[in-house]
Amino acid sequence: MAAARQPEYRIDPQFTERWSPRAFTGEALDQGALMTCLEAARWAPSGSNLQPWRFIYGLRGTPAFDTLLSTLVESNRAWAQNAGALLIVLSRTQRTVPGKDEPQAIVSHAFDAGAAWMSLALQAQALGLHAHAMGGFDRAKAREVLAVPEDHAMHAVVALGRRGDASLLPPALQEREAPSGRVPLATLVAEGRFGFEG
């Protein structure tokens, strides 16, 4: 494991072995593998078990893939075009509640969708695949071309597939094609009250 990926405490290797490459082989992803990743996402925890996450996918070589690809900013499209599948992570932001006239907010929708995405990414890792989330997409365009209703939030487009050789990437991206590190645990964790190092 790269030095950048040394944990401060011993943890299950799945957490440090997951990372977000940009070089994908360009092979179409098997639909079964995609569904296995989505199945893992399905079992994520959520507030009141509302399961607000939603996913729209496109397998490489299909019009749905091209539509998702068209929503990406150019810098992401340049490498994500070689993914085996693309999907967008959405979440329902509102629900109807018996006895209430107005739709009620699902307050944990974003937190829940984050949990689902991580389950998907770890399942991909377990299958020998990689998942790479992208916030760099045109939200207005995505809402239109994917017909996403206003009461659904759009979080990220995810590239999924088999990792390819870094030489497949433009030179600037080749240099960045390595697992990244993390800030120290003390920057993230405090005992009892707000107070962090760094």
Ligand SMILES: Cc1cc2nc3c(=O)[nH]c(=O)nc-3n(C[C@H](O)[C@H](O)[C@H](O)COP(=O)(O)O)c2cc1C
């Ligand atoms: C919500 C979100 C948005 C991201 N947006 C982009 C993006 O637009 N382009 C990109 O190349 N990577 C993007 N990333 C990938 C992050 O840069 C990456 O996860 C982070 O640097 C940590 O690296 P790792 O996933 O390899 O551990 C995004 C990740 C997340 C979770």
